[in-house]
Amino acid sequence: MILGKVERRPKPGKEKLARAHGVRVNAVRATVVGIVGIVAALSCLFILLSISKNSNSIEIRLGDDDFRGIDANNLANEISSNGPVLFPDLLGRERPIWITHAGNDPQTDWFAFLAQIPEQADSSCIAQWDYDNSNFFNSCDSKNIFPPDGTGLEQLTWQVVKGELRVLINTEKKK
Numbered sequence: 001m002i003l004g005k006v007e008r009r010p011k012p013g014k015e016k017l018a019r020a021h022g023v024r025v026n027a028v029r030a031t032v033v034g035i036v037g038i039v040a041a042l043s044c045l046f047i048l049l050s051i052s053k054n055s056n057s058i059e060i061r062l063g064d065d066d067f068r069g070i071d072a073n074n075l076a077n078e079i080s081s082n083g084p085v086l087f088p089d090l091l092g093r094e095r096p097i098w099i100t101h102a103g104n105d106p107q108t109d110w111f112a113f114l115a116q117i118p119e120q121a122d123s124s125c126i127a128q129w130d131y132d133n134s135n136f137f138n139s140c141d142s143k144n145i146f147p148p149d150g151t152g153l154e155q156l157t158w159q160v161v162k163g164e165l166r167v168l169i170n171t172e173k174k175k
Helices: 028-052 073-080
Strands: 066-071 085-087 096-102 110-114 127-128 135-138 140-148 155-161 164-172
Touching: 066 073, 066 155, 073 164, 096 140, 096 164
Parallel strands: none
Antiparallel strands: 066 164, 085 096, 096 110, 110 155, 127 135, 135 140, 155 164
């Protein structure tokens, strides 16, 4: 208290309280921003649909183009001891592949081909290895045989890079 001045206290219940202000929303501005967002999203959707409708360049491909990680020397030894090796299709597209090798050089003389019989109505018919006769046969028609190099089956391109055999599984080799 200062001399000469008298302060009056407010009566109980009449004090001035500080008011908390929340976020102030301008309804017009919020509506405009919402409409602009919806228009932008619909425009993007329209552009994507028109591009995909008029283009054949969109292609979905899962997995790698080549099957790799195979030590060529080890696989060549395995094949010379036990015959060709069947690799199942890991993507579930019913495309198992056979790999076989002829000769003594693991850098050359590989054969890789699809196990599925071409132009066969039943997709479950695959080439099976006949150990006794050293050839492949159609699992649905054992009289339909193929030589050890897979001639008559869909051939795949292969290469050996730094001792690793790589088979191109998404690119067909000419028959």
